Structure formats: C-alpha cells, structure tokens
Amino acid sequence: MSKLRLLFVKEAQASYISHLDLMRTFQRIFPRADLHLKHSQGYHPHPLISIVLPLPVAQSSECELLDCEVLEQTNGEGIAEKLNAGLPLGLRVRECYEVTRPARELAFLRAKVELEYDAGVPTGCVDALRGLFSRESIVIEKRTKRKELAEVDIRPMISQVLLCEGDGCVHADVLVQAQNPGLNPALLVRAIETHLPQYAPDFSRVRREELFDEDMKTFR
Amino acid sequence: MDKRLERILPRVQKPARYVGGEYNAVMKEKGSVDTRVAFCFPDTYEIGMSNLGMRILYGVMNEMEGVWCERVFAPWGDMEEEMRKAGMPLYALESGDPISEFDIIAFSVGYEMAFPAILNMLDLGGVPLHSSERTSLTPLVIAGGTAMYNSEPMADFIDLVSLGEGEDLTVEIIELYRKAKREGWDKQRFLAAAAQLEGVYVPSLYDVSYNDDGTVQSITPKCGAPARVTKRIVQDMDKSYFPxxxxxxxxxxxxxxxxLELFRGCIRGCRFCQAGYVYRPVRSRSCDLCAQYAQESVEDSGYQEMTLSSLSTSDYPPLTELCDKLEDFCAERHVNLSLPSLRADNFSMALMERLQKGRKSGLTFAPEAGTQRLRDAINKNLTEEDLLASCRRAFAGGYSAVKLYFMLGLPTETDEDVLAIADVAAHVMHAWRESASNKARGVRITVSTSWFVPKPHTAFQWEPQIPKEEYERRVKLLRDHMNTKTVNYNWHDSDTSFLEAVLARGDRRLCKVLETAWRKGAKLDAWEEYFSLERWMEAFRECGLDPHFYANRTRSHDELMPWSMIASGVTEAYLKREHERAYRAETTPDCRTQCNACGANRLVGGKCDV
Structure with missing residues (x-):
C-alpha cells in the first residue's frame, strides 16, 4: 500500500472536464495502468482518490494535485509515464511521488489571468486596474454555497497582482490565497466588471501556474 | 482550440461534451485519408455515446485505411443558440471541422422522434436539407438504424439508406463512394450503382403514387433499383467486429x-415489438469470446461496470457459464455486472444473488398486459404465476422494490384487461406479504403504463393507435382502481407517443410536415423540454395532412404499406398470420421450441442457430 500524489496539467479540451467527471476519469485510468486503487468499505465500494484543490471548469492549470492510495508498494517511479498512455487530451501527469506533506500546508497559488479586449486594450486601462487592485478593500457580490448573493471583500485574499500589456491583452500575474478561504482568480475579473465596468474585458482566461506553502516555498 | 468555441463553452451546460479529445478517440492526419465520414447521432452526446451500434461502426470505419470517421452529436439548445450567434457551423468532435467539409455525412437513427434533429443538424452544418438540392457527389447524406425500416418520412432529405446491420454494408458503400470519387462519377450515377448493393435503399429511385383516399397506390423503382430491398445482417457473431x-x-x-453484446435477435416473437422482428434471426456470440471481449474491454477502458446486453439476456443459453467465467475477474477488478432485459419466467435468482453484491435494489419486469388473454394476444408468453413466482423469490432474497411495465391500447384490449393491471399489482403486493424476508424495510411496487405505438414490420402494423381521449380514459380507469397502498402508478401522458405513431408509419408526404415543423422550431423532439404537439399540429394543418390518418386508422391486409419496398427478412405473410392469431389469442412458441417459418432463416442460409 502506497500513498501517492500526482502533479498534473489540465488544459485545452480537458479544462472543460468538471471536478466530478475528472474524478471518474482518473478512477478509470489507474486500472488501465495496472494499478489497483484502494477502495472504500461498504455497500458500494469506490476508489479512494481526492483532488487537492479542484479547478473551476474552463480554467487551465500547470499544477493540479491528486492524492490516492494504491495497493502496490511503490514510490511512484515510472507511474506518470504509464498513466499518460491512457489520458484524454489536455491531461498530462508531470510527476508521481509519495505524499510527504499534508494538503493543508498548501497556502498560496500563482495564476496568470489574461484579459482580452477585442478592440484593443483601452487607454489608461492598466493604470486603472493597478489602482483598483491597490485599494484597501475590493467588495464584490458572490453566490454563497446556499446560492444567496453575498458581498465579499476579496482584497485580503490577494497577495500580489502584477499587470502588463501586450497583444491586445492585459496580462495579470496574480498570487492569491489557495484555501481557508481560497480565492478563485476569475473573481478578479468580476471585480473589474463591478468597479471599472468601462475596462471590463471581452473575454478572460485563467491558468494556474504554481502552488506555495505559508513560507512561499513550492508546495508538492 | 477554436477561438469562437473557447468563448462559447464557459457559458453552456456540460461543455465537456463539445470538445472531443477523449481516451481512444481516433485521430488521423487529414492529408493521409481520402474519405472523411461525419458520423452523426441525432441526439445529445450522452445518448449517442451510449449507443453500441455507433461504437461498432466508428471502429469499423476507422479500421479502413484512408478513411477517417469522426463523431457528431446534436448540441443542446443553449449550445445551438450560441453556435448560431457566433456563426459557428456544426463540427465533428475529432478534427473540429464543419460537417459540410466531409465526404459522407452518416446518421444513425434509432427512433422516429430524432427526425427533426437530423434536419436541424444538417442546417446547423450549413448542408442543404433536400437531397435534390445537393447536386454534387459530396457531401453524401446517408442514414441507417432501426427507424430507417420506414425511412419514407425522411425520403426527401436522405440520399441513401443502409438497412440492417452495418458492419459489412457500410464498408461496401464507402468503397463504392471512393471508386465514384476516383473516377469522377456524378451523384446520379453513384446512387444508381449504390442501389445495386444488397441492403441499400435509395429513396429518390422510387416513385410513389397515392389513391384518392390517401393510401399508397403504387411504388415504382427506376434506374434498375430493386423492387424490394432486404436488410443486411452479420452472419457469424464470432467473426464480426466488436469494439x-x-x-x-x-x-x-x-x-x-x-x-458486452451477447447475441442479436430475440427468440420470443412478441407481436408488438419491432426490435423482435427486425433483428431476426437470433445469432449468439460464443461464451468464450464474450468472456474474452469482456476482459479486454474492462482492461482497456478501466470501467468498473459492465452490462450484458441483448434484447432478452436471460435467453442467452450459456448465461450462467459466462457469469462463472467472469466472476473472479470482476471481483478482483471491482467490476459490477448488470443484467438488463430479464424475463420474469426464466431469470435465475441464484445468478442475481451472485452478481448483485451489497445492497439489493429493485427488479424490473415487463408483463405488458394485465390478463392472460391479452398477454397471449400479444404473444408475451408469460403467465402471472411466472411473474409472481419470480417476485416471491426476489422478495425472499431481500429485494424490496419491483417495477412493472405495461402498455395501454394494445389491440383487442378491453376495460377488463386494463383493470387486471391493478390486480396484478395487488397480487405482487400479496406475494411480498407472503415471502418478504425483511418486512421492516417495506416494499415499493411501481406500475408504469405507456401508450402503445404500432410499428411497421410488426404483426400490429395494420392496427390503429387508440385515440388520446380513449388512452386517457383507460389511464383514469386504472388510476381509480389502483387501491393497493404502496403501489405507485406512473403513466406516460406525453403527446410524443402520438407523434411517434404518426411518424413511424408515415409516407413521403410527411417530409414537408417534418420540414414545416422544423422551421417552426422542432429539433430535439425526443426531449419533453423541446417537444410541442401544437407546433406539429400547425405543421399538419399547413400541409393539408391529417395526422390521425397515420396514427389512428385501421389498415386492411391488402393495403400497400408505404414501407413495402423494405424487407426485414420476416415475410408479410407471417406478420399477417401472427396478426390473425392475436385476434384469436393464440400464442406462437418461441424459436427455440419450434421454428414458425417467419422467413428470417433465409438470411442465414436456411437454418437459424437458436
């Protein structure tokens, strides 16, 4: 029995696979690679796997983490290659290793947010956005788990927003809190739509780049 | 990825069904193939990907060198709206290319209610609807599937119909198409040549004339097309392709x-069942091969569930042997086996016990009719005692839910037959009281009734569907007599059954009704969300046709049926004989007990292997 963690990429077509579907997809990939997942006990045994920080649908990521237990004794070597042979397009396992750190030590995530303006980036846009993200508080409306609208100040969850312009886009390099509570970087776009509607982009893309612990060391 | 698609997808439900890229999707180099097939299923991804026929033919076509077959499904309404707004044509999942760029656009049509979706998909793909408007060889629009045993309501839109099982015929059609393309044939020349392939029906090569009363007067083939086209079948299931x-x-x-497909065809001969007639004769896959395919499929897919599929799984002779072979492998892999389509008279409780590990859910049986007389008339060949014995065994074994399916409006049905459905439910309830192993858990008995739709190529093809008011009266009659507590009664009160009855036995004149209804917004009409009877009634009025002529009229045995040019292998004489026996409530034994000379044996050289 080994506790393993996968570091994987989720992008392109695979970025539209929902969290539940992604779990199902992975449950099927292990047997294809001749690995046997530990199953839950009970009437309907199901393979025990968990995704550390589920990625919102339509976002892509360089650094997703999945934890599981396999019946085989292994340190994870060679498993990434085996799994990659059976993955749908847009999913790719970068590494597979034994779990050494608990998921709760994950504290921050860095993401790239690309803001697309079809008619070119409006003049003064980058400066205005910088102004917005350096405010003391940035309140937006967000649906709670009970589906009610609530006002949330997202400013305390933002550590850093670096902005630059290029190719008709504004590129934001953002560092946000990952959990307890975590911030979905897409909400930065919501903040622009709320507070600077004249600079609201026509389309935006979010890509997770890296995960960090409390001390800003890469989390694996 | 397409930029337009990238912008649309975050706004639609379940975007993953529109992107392709799944494990085992077949990718080929465009430059390395000479023939591209857009294989369309006129329903959503979730339905189409669940279709075994689709998977078989996808595999068959992609095994052909120089051919690339890709999948296309109907988008849900939100996606369609976004696509039309963005000016994005219907595309195939593998390459993302618009279907208008393909050589062949092939539809798999399993049910009549999918007809409007075919028109909508062609339109969304920027392909002209009418066969006559598509003057060049490409794109060629072809169709197959059970609903094509009467393809007349689609005759104006489809260039060519492939009848029966497509494993061999699809390859022959594609090869002929390649030859035509190489040699620069025009479409007419190709269609005339294709009509010579056994199992190919080219609607435009048949002239249909009508009598004053609206019935078909004559069907005249031209350009050498055969007067009758007989469906194709796979001769040997052990040699046929399985994905x-x-x-x-x-x-x-x-x-x-x-x-896992165990066998094709059905030995039973229920007189209402189109599948039971058109899939004849029975051909089994050997037990060893089934076990081998099961293992390979599970190993490759990683699935932890497997269904043993056929029209009547408990009629597979080596079923227990197969389950024996699979048991260890399945246990080790945590694979659940499910057995659908079990008959109440011969399913083995011991087998169910072994397969259903853990919690026991419900069992479903389909007695179809309430009295023995009516069950005999439809040749269900099931007695109430069989049903009750099975229920008793199930309850004793710990099952606490039974679903019972019936049809209302079967030929010769009387109020007595309707009321007897309530009695059957009460007897099942009584069986639970007698034999339940754990009464504390309670019991759930669900009775469902549907509105009988007479289908072409069955013994009831001459029968009327009972009118809506009469169907509703019978539902109410039954509802008022369902006095047993813990019996839930569900009835299908959808108007789709009426339209299905119209389309199933329609003629070519319905093409314009279909087109009119589609222009008014009909598309995914197999879905309650999208179906509107009003829209169809308007279309009928505008076209000057009466839907009741098709649904509710009794045909005489000497009437020429609109689908008479198509043969399933079962002779019309046999269907007539079965029809007459129904009125005498005489049963016909199953094919294993005795050959009843239906004619399908000639498809396999004279003798069926039952």
Missing part, C-alpha cells in the same frame, strides 16, 4: 459502462 478498445468519455453518459 474492445473504445472511447471512454470524459464526462458522464447514460450508459457509462462496458456494453
């Missing part, structure tokens, strides 16, 4: 499991 390396969707579909 063990098949696409595993990255999003949940309806049949999200390995589908």
């Amino acid at each position: 063990t390396k098949t696409i595993v969707p990255s999003t949940e579909i309806v049949q999200d499991r390995v589908m």
Whole structure:
C-alpha cells in the first residue's frame, strides 16, 4: 500500500472536464495502468482518490494535485509515464511521488489571468486596474454555497497582482490565497466588471501556474 | 482550440461534451485519408455515446485505411443558440471541422422522434436539407438504424439508406463512394450503382403514387433499383467486429459502462415489438469470446461496470457459464455486472444473488398486459404465476422494490384487461406479504403504463393507435382502481407517443410536415423540454395532412404499406398470420421450441442457430 500524489496539467479540451467527471476519469485510468486503487468499505465500494484543490471548469492549470492510495508498494517511479498512455487530451501527469506533506500546508497559488479586449486594450486601462487592485478593500457580490448573493471583500485574499500589456491583452500575474478561504482568480475579473465596468474585458482566461506553502516555498 | 468555441463553452451546460479529445478517440492526419465520414447521432452526446451500434461502426470505419470517421452529436439548445450567434457551423468532435467539409455525412437513427434533429443538424452544418438540392457527389447524406425500416418520412432529405446491420454494408458503400470519387462519377450515377448493393435503399429511385383516399397506390423503382430491398445482417457473431478498445468519455453518459453484446435477435416473437422482428434471426456470440471481449474491454477502458446486453439476456443459453467465467475477474477488478432485459419466467435468482453484491435494489419486469388473454394476444408468453413466482423469490432474497411495465391500447384490449393491471399489482403486493424476508424495510411496487405505438414490420402494423381521449380514459380507469397502498402508478401522458405513431408509419408526404415543423422550431423532439404537439399540429394543418390518418386508422391486409419496398427478412405473410392469431389469442412458441417459418432463416442460409 502506497500513498501517492500526482502533479498534473489540465488544459485545452480537458479544462472543460468538471471536478466530478475528472474524478471518474482518473478512477478509470489507474486500472488501465495496472494499478489497483484502494477502495472504500461498504455497500458500494469506490476508489479512494481526492483532488487537492479542484479547478473551476474552463480554467487551465500547470499544477493540479491528486492524492490516492494504491495497493502496490511503490514510490511512484515510472507511474506518470504509464498513466499518460491512457489520458484524454489536455491531461498530462508531470510527476508521481509519495505524499510527504499534508494538503493543508498548501497556502498560496500563482495564476496568470489574461484579459482580452477585442478592440484593443483601452487607454489608461492598466493604470486603472493597478489602482483598483491597490485599494484597501475590493467588495464584490458572490453566490454563497446556499446560492444567496453575498458581498465579499476579496482584497485580503490577494497577495500580489502584477499587470502588463501586450497583444491586445492585459496580462495579470496574480498570487492569491489557495484555501481557508481560497480565492478563485476569475473573481478578479468580476471585480473589474463591478468597479471599472468601462475596462471590463471581452473575454478572460485563467491558468494556474504554481502552488506555495505559508513560507512561499513550492508546495508538492 | 477554436477561438469562437473557447468563448462559447464557459457559458453552456456540460461543455465537456463539445470538445472531443477523449481516451481512444481516433485521430488521423487529414492529408493521409481520402474519405472523411461525419458520423452523426441525432441526439445529445450522452445518448449517442451510449449507443453500441455507433461504437461498432466508428471502429469499423476507422479500421479502413484512408478513411477517417469522426463523431457528431446534436448540441443542446443553449449550445445551438450560441453556435448560431457566433456563426459557428456544426463540427465533428475529432478534427473540429464543419460537417459540410466531409465526404459522407452518416446518421444513425434509432427512433422516429430524432427526425427533426437530423434536419436541424444538417442546417446547423450549413448542408442543404433536400437531397435534390445537393447536386454534387459530396457531401453524401446517408442514414441507417432501426427507424430507417420506414425511412419514407425522411425520403426527401436522405440520399441513401443502409438497412440492417452495418458492419459489412457500410464498408461496401464507402468503397463504392471512393471508386465514384476516383473516377469522377456524378451523384446520379453513384446512387444508381449504390442501389445495386444488397441492403441499400435509395429513396429518390422510387416513385410513389397515392389513391384518392390517401393510401399508397403504387411504388415504382427506376434506374434498375430493386423492387424490394432486404436488410443486411452479420452472419457469424464470432467473426464480426466488436469494439474492445473504445472511447471512454470524459464526462458522464447514460450508459457509462462496458456494453458486452451477447447475441442479436430475440427468440420470443412478441407481436408488438419491432426490435423482435427486425433483428431476426437470433445469432449468439460464443461464451468464450464474450468472456474474452469482456476482459479486454474492462482492461482497456478501466470501467468498473459492465452490462450484458441483448434484447432478452436471460435467453442467452450459456448465461450462467459466462457469469462463472467472469466472476473472479470482476471481483478482483471491482467490476459490477448488470443484467438488463430479464424475463420474469426464466431469470435465475441464484445468478442475481451472485452478481448483485451489497445492497439489493429493485427488479424490473415487463408483463405488458394485465390478463392472460391479452398477454397471449400479444404473444408475451408469460403467465402471472411466472411473474409472481419470480417476485416471491426476489422478495425472499431481500429485494424490496419491483417495477412493472405495461402498455395501454394494445389491440383487442378491453376495460377488463386494463383493470387486471391493478390486480396484478395487488397480487405482487400479496406475494411480498407472503415471502418478504425483511418486512421492516417495506416494499415499493411501481406500475408504469405507456401508450402503445404500432410499428411497421410488426404483426400490429395494420392496427390503429387508440385515440388520446380513449388512452386517457383507460389511464383514469386504472388510476381509480389502483387501491393497493404502496403501489405507485406512473403513466406516460406525453403527446410524443402520438407523434411517434404518426411518424413511424408515415409516407413521403410527411417530409414537408417534418420540414414545416422544423422551421417552426422542432429539433430535439425526443426531449419533453423541446417537444410541442401544437407546433406539429400547425405543421399538419399547413400541409393539408391529417395526422390521425397515420396514427389512428385501421389498415386492411391488402393495403400497400408505404414501407413495402423494405424487407426485414420476416415475410408479410407471417406478420399477417401472427396478426390473425392475436385476434384469436393464440400464442406462437418461441424459436427455440419450434421454428414458425417467419422467413428470417433465409438470411442465414436456411437454418437459424437458436
């Protein structure tokens, strides 16, 4: 029995696979690679796997983490290659290793947010956005788990927003809190739509780049 | 990825069904193939990907060198709206290319209610609807599937129909198409040549004339097309292609499991059942091969569920032997076996016990009719005692839910037959009281009734569907007599059954009704969300046709049926004989007990292997 963690990429077509579907997809990939997942006990045994920080649908990521237990004794070597042979397009396992750190030590995530303006980036846009993200508080409306609208100040969850312009886009390099509570970087776009509607982009893309612990060391 | 698609997808429900890229999806180099097939299923991804026929033919076509077959499904309404707004044509999942760029656009049509979706998909793909408007060889629009045993309502839109099982015929059609393309034939020349292939029906090569009363007067083939086209079948199930390396969707579909096909055809001969007639004769796959395919499929897909599929799984002679062979492998892999389509008279409780590990859910039986007389008339060949014995065994074994399916409006049905359905439910309840192993858990008995739709190529093809008011009266009659507590009664009160009855036995004149209804907004009409009877009634009025002529009229045995040019292998004489026996409530034994000379044996050289 080994506790393993996968570091994987989720992008392109695979970025539209929902969290539940992604779990199902992975449950099927292990047997294809001749690995046997530990199953839950009970009437309907199901393979025990968990995704550390589920990625919102339509976002892509360089650094997703999945934890599981396999019946085989292994340190994870060679498993990434085996799994990659059976993955749908847009999913790719970068590494597979034994779990050494608990998921709760994950504290921050860095993401790239690309803001697309079809008619070119409006003049003064980058400066205005910088102004917005350096405010003391940035309140937006967000649906709670009970589906009610609530006002949330997202400013305390933002550590850093670096902005630059290029190719008709504004590129934001953002560092946000990952959990307890975590911030979905897409909400930065919501903040622009709320507070600077004249600079609201026509389309935006979010890509997770890296995960960090409390001390800003890469989390694996 | 297409930029337009990237912008649309975050706004639609279940975007994963529109992107392709699944495990085992077949990718080829465009430059390395000479023939591209857009294989369309006129319903959503979740339904289409659950279709075994689709998976088989996808595999067959992609095994052909120089041919690339890709999948196309109907988008849900939100996606269609976004696509039309963005000016994005219907595309195939593998390459993302618009279907208008393909050589062949092939539809798999399993049910009549999918007809409007075919028109909508062609339109969304920027392909002219009418066969006559598509003057060049490409794109060629072809269709197959059970609903094509009467393809007349689609005759104006489809260039060519492939009848029966497509494993061999699809390859022959594609090869002929390649030859035509190489040699620069025009479409007419190709269609005339294709009509010579056994099992190909080219609607435009038949002239149909009508009598004053609206019935068909004559069907005249031209350009050398055969007067009758007989469906094709696979001769030997052990030699036919079976997809063990098949696409595993990255999003949940309806049949999200390995589908292992045990046999084709059905020995039973229920007189209402179109599948029971048109899939004849019975041909089994050997037990060893089934076990091998099961293992390979599970290993490749990683699925933990497998269904043993056929029209009547408990009629597979080596079923127990097969389950024996699979048991250890399945246990080790945590694979659940499910057995659908069990008959109440011969399913083995011991087998169910072994397969259903853990919690016991419900069992479903389909007695179809309430009295023995009516069950005999439809040749269900099931007694109430069989049903009750099975229920007793199930309850004793710990099952606490039974679903019972019936039809209302079967030929010769009387109020007595309707009321007897309530009695059957009461007797099942009584069986539970007698034999339940754990009464504390209670029991759930569900009775469902549907509105009988007479289908072409069955013994009831001459029969009327009972009118809506009469169907509703019978539902109410039954509802008022369902006095047993803990019996739930559900009835299908949808108008779709009426329209299905119209389309199933329609003629070519319905093409314009279909087109009119589609222009008014009909598309995914198999879905309650999209179906509107009003829209169809308007279309009928505008076209000057009466839907009741098709649904509710009794045909005489000497009437020329609109689908008479198509043969399933079962002779019309046999269907007439069965029809007459129904009125005498005489049963016909199953094919294993005795050959009843239906004619389908000639498809396999004279003798069926039952």
